[in-house]
Amino acid sequence: MSISTISSREFNQDTGSAKKAAANGPVFITHRGKPAHVLLSIEEYRRLAGKGKSLAEALAMPGLADIDFDPPRLDIKLRDIDLS
Numbered sequence: 001m002s003i004s005t006i007s008s009r010e011f012n013q014d015t016g017s018a019k020k021a022a023a024n025g026p027v028f029i030t031h032r033g034k035p036a037h038v039l040l041s042i043e044e045y046r047r048l049a050g051k052g053k054s055l056a057e058a059l060a061m062p063g064l065a066d067i068d069f070d071p072p073r074l075d076i077k078l079r080d081i082d083l084s
Helices: 008-013 015-022 042-049 055-059
Strands: 004-007 027-031 034-039
Touching: 004 008, 004 015, 008 015, 008 027, 008 034, 015 027, 015 034
Parallel strands: 004 027
Antiparallel strands: 027 034
16 A cells, blocks of 8 residues: 655646555645645545444444453542632
């Protein structure tokens, strides 16, 4: 995987080259010398985006009932403070 960097002006003038470069890795597009956008192939985007699990799906994982989990009980004591 190669990473390319081009200016927004270069991107506007030759999008074909940017698309070809994106086939080999991300293309950073800069605006006034600072990264502003990233061009990725659709395959790379889908790989990165993936399908994440929701919290409910993660908590409903099969086999969790078989895991022993007995956290220690906390003993929190209150103490007086002097705010004078």
